[in-house]
Amino acid sequence: MTQPALDLVIAALERIREKNDRAPRASRTALARLQAFPVAASPREACTSATDRQLQAQNKADLLAAVRERVCVCTKCAHLACSRTQTVFGVGNPDADLMFIGEAPGADEDQQGEPFVGRAGQLLTRILKAMNFAREDVYIANILKCRPDMPAGSFGNRPPTPTEMQTCRPYLVEQINIIQPSVLVALGAVAVEGLLGTRAAMRELRGRWHTYNSIPLMITYHPAYLLRNQAPSEKRKVWEDMLQVLERLELSISERQRNYFL
Numbered sequence: 001m002t003q004p005a006l007d008l009v010i011a012a013l014e015r016i017r018e019k020n021d022r023a024p025r026a027s028r029t030a031l032a033r034l035q036a037f038p039v040a041a042s043p044r045e046a047c048t049s050a051t052d053r054q055l056q057a058q059n060k061a062d063l064l065a066a067v068r069e070r071v072c073v074c075t076k077c078a079h080l081a082c083s084r085t086q087t088v089f090g091v092g093n094p095d096a097d098l099m100f101i102g103e104a105p106g107a108d109e110d111q112q113g114e115p116f117v118g119r120a121g122q123l124l125t126r127i128l129k130a131m132n133f134a135r136e137d138v139y140i141a142n143i144l145k146c147r148p149d150m151p152a153g154s155f156g157n158r159p160p161t162p163t164e165m166q167t168c169r170p171y172l173v174e175q176i177n178i179i180q181p182s183v184l185v186a187l188g189a190v191a192v193e194g195l196l197g198t199r200a201a202m203r204e205l206r207g208r209w210h211t212y213n214s215i216p217l218m219i220t221y222h223p224a225y226l227l228r229n230q231a232p233s234e235k236r237k238v239w240e241d242m243l244q245v246l247e248r249l250e251l252s253i254s255e256r257q258r259n260y261f262l
Ligand code: SF4
Pocket: 071, 074, 075, 076, 077, 078, 080, 081, 087, 144, 145, 146, 164, 167, 168
């Protein structure tokens, strides 16, 4: 982008600012993309902005690594510390605009040490792709960092108990405080309960904006729900929630994206 072009963009933003009560908003993703364009008149300034962003991301990565170290050796829930293969901290961009929160690791996540890698996780990855995100662009974490234990010889996963969630929640709060995403997405009722302490039917919670610590929070169904209920109407509900997220992040949405699952 040349300096005259950048001047035009800034002038347009100023016109929007004059016409509205609120200043025009721009997500960090949108700003990063704008900054990625070399400015012919002042390349040094452009480099400085990109470097600032890299330093910020590195700082957040270091802070997250320190929390991860504490989680790795955490034994606050003695029964889970005994039964887990490993802790499952979180994955993705430490400087993400968008952060997803699930409930707890399942058997696959416990084995691999990464959240959302089983069938539900693969579906989440496909949803992200439809939003034009890679997993590395966003941050994904769970309320609980250890797999809820199961009786010997039984299969499947169980939801975390309120006590387990309350015990582990401070780690998630630290992750959110470090990452400072522009938008949070809670996946499923258990994640909502762990994050907000609210118990309500998903049909009443999903599809509208809530807030967590002043961060816009979208609540939607857990991908596992979509695996159980494959009706296009349910997929469309989740997709409409994600369209709201894209709009909130001020990212462009194609006509094709708008019409998914219609
Ligand atoms: S679930 Fe959380 S609080 Fe409990 S032992 Fe695991 S890391 Fe620690």
